[in-house]
Amino acid sequence: MKIAILGAGVIGVTTAHYLARQGHEVTVIDRQGGPALETSFANAGEISxxxxxxxxxxxxxxxxxxxxxxxxxxxxxxxxxxPATMRWLLALLRNCTSARYALNKARMVRLADYSQVVQTALNEELGLDYxxxxxxxxxxxxxxxxxxxxxxxxxxxxxxxxxxxxxxxxxxxxxxxxxxxxxxxxxxxxxxxxxxTGDCFKFTNALADVAAANGVTFQYGTTIQGLIAEGGRITGVKTDKGVVTADAYVLALGSYSPQMVKPLGMTLPVxxxxxxxxxxxxxxxxxxxxxxxxxxxxxxxxxxxxxxxxxxxxxxxxxxxxxxxxxxxxxxxxxxxxxxxxxxxxxxxxxxxxxxxxTPDGTPVIGKTPIDNLFLNTGHGTLGWTMACGSARVIADLIDGRTPDIETADLGIARYG
Incomplete structure (x- = not known):
């Protein structure tokens, strides 16, 4: 299957790695000249x-x-x-209750613990230097x-x-x-x-090198202008260098993800x-x-x-x-x-x-959308690297039609109604 991933931060690159390992033809698109040059570049360096x-x-x-x-x-x-800022702040305040805190924390811990297991296995296999x-x-x-x-x-x-x-x-x-x-x-x-602890920039670049060696194509210096939708499906990614087509699409653009799905009728509270x-x-x-x-x-x-x-x-x-x-x-x-x-x-x-x-509830947005060949992997907040490998494995399994190793039904955009 041909898969296009939008974004070459730690979330996009880990997603590309696991999809390529499962035999897919993967293309990663990013406006920067290399991987991890925005939010993943100089974060606090924690896997926590x-x-x-x-x-x-x-x-x-x-x-x-x-x-x-x-x-x-x-x-x-x-x-x-x-309106977007005010909606987000009000939603954040609504989540400041004991019941919602317990629910949201349980989701986050489930994903973070799983991600550490996945990253440990990755480190043992590849021995990346970071x-x-x-x-x-x-x-x-x-x-x-x-x-x-x-x-x-x-x-x-x-x-x-x-x-x-x-x-x-x-x-x-x-x-x-x-x-x-x-x-x-x-x-x-x-x-x-x-x-x-470690350097997320070094980790992401080292993994991008492995992914490229395994056949992943990286289109750097390419501005993403929007998603093209026809007949209830995404049919391409419009860029300043032409249209990129695939069978499935993964949105991993971090804070810039809401702008991509808004024209499709989706409100993504990131x-x-x-x-x-x-x-x-x-x-x-x-x-x-x-x-x-x-x-x-x-x-x-x-x-x-x-x-x-x-x-x-x-x-x-x-x-x-x-x-x-x-x-x-x-x-x-x-x-x-x-x-x-x-x-x-x-x-x-x-x-x-x-x-x-x-996100206002702290949990990232991972999984399917109402458009059946568009997947989200975004909204990780301060825990992008902590949750990256687990999130990538979840997306790879969902695209393959496999049941992920952890419960994921409450991680998707559907939880926002």
Whole structure:
């Protein structure tokens, strides 16, 4: 079967890999000059099934108000006043109930856990090089109130069978020796030892090379202008270089997916929530992190990537833009600089932003659509890499008419009515 995949980020490339392995003739189309050059380029570097939780949760609206007035705010609200943004924000608020949180988290954990199993098998088979580490994630609490408030989180982890450790200051330093110099800034932490780290850009490029060797065609530098529908089916992808035809189509364009399906009569509630990162070279090895630290106060992740430190975080609701305000960089530098002073050369750090494709319930949109040869694999938010391999396997199985290894009926666009 000929299959066209729209998007060459980590979601599109993993999907191409698994479809090609199942014998399909796959073409991937992307406007960039190579794979993983947008949202997958400089993310926080985590594969974190243990942190697979929806942003929409009880208590979040009240916390959000407080965050808006922080100097180093984890949430920045500058929404464009248009129907799509307002619908998304209202839907997010509707999901901030205990019942919906539990339902949404269960979906996300199911997919994230499965994806880690699939990616582990992939790593064992291919041995890809992407600064991979398996030393867990440490959620660091600067205040006793934060540490005292983890009871609900640990109950959810315990119920889900996710290993965790609640650590005091000494325990945090044993996990991350670089914190020894700043022990007075935190009171304890929650460690998830099964979480992994790495460079998503390197992973996606390495897998794209494997996919190309297995016959996948990549059409880079090609602007997708729309989908052509006739007789209840997609008959082609209109691009600036002509029409690409296939038997089935997979939409993996992240935050830009809604525009593709809107002319087809579908409303896809995926919104671009902007995140930022800096990447600094390590200049003091003993002072640097060894894995990932989540700075709970600022919602910033600090990750070791080989000889670099990646610092990523924040959620900015401001529509489609890639402006790089100095204040966002200041927040990232403040987080890593206070916890790991002198570890990285912050003056030499690169500064980046990306648009996370967020759904209001946190769960990605994966599966069939009302058009029988169009499939969606989008809306993964901050967990694109965490869920990529599992999502790709699900799509490959659905296209082949196989029953996926996990339940997928509640992952599709139909859940939005």
């Amino acid at each position: 099934p243990g942190y697979s939780s929806p942003w929409a949760a009880p208590g979040i609206p009240a916390k959000a108000v407080k965050w808006l007035f922080m100097r180093h705010a984890p949430l920045i609200l500058q929404p464009q006043v248009n 600064d991979h580490r398996t030393q867990g994630t440490l959620q660091l609490f600067r205040t006793q109130k934060q540490l005292d408030g983890i009871y609900k989180d640990t109950e959810v982890l315990r119920e889900g069978g996710v290993p965790f450790e609640v650590l005091d200051q000494d325990g945090c330093i044993r996990a991350e020796p670089g914190l020894k110099a700043t022990r007075d800034l935190f009171v304890g932490g929650l460690r998830l030892p099964k979480d992994e 919104y671009p929530v902007k995140g930022y990162s800096i990447t600094a070279p390590i200049i003091d090895e003993p002072a640097a992190p060894v894995s990932t630290i989540m700075d709970e106060s600022y919602k910033v992740a600090i990750t070791r990537l080989g000889d670099r430190i990646r610092v990523g975080g924040m959620a900015e609701i401001s529509g489609y833009n890639n402006v790089l305000p100095a204040q966002r960089r200041n927040t990232l530098e403040h987080s890593v600089g206070s916890l790991f002073p002198g570890a990285g050369d912050l003056k030499a750090a690169s500064f980046w932003s990306g648009l996370r494709p967020m």
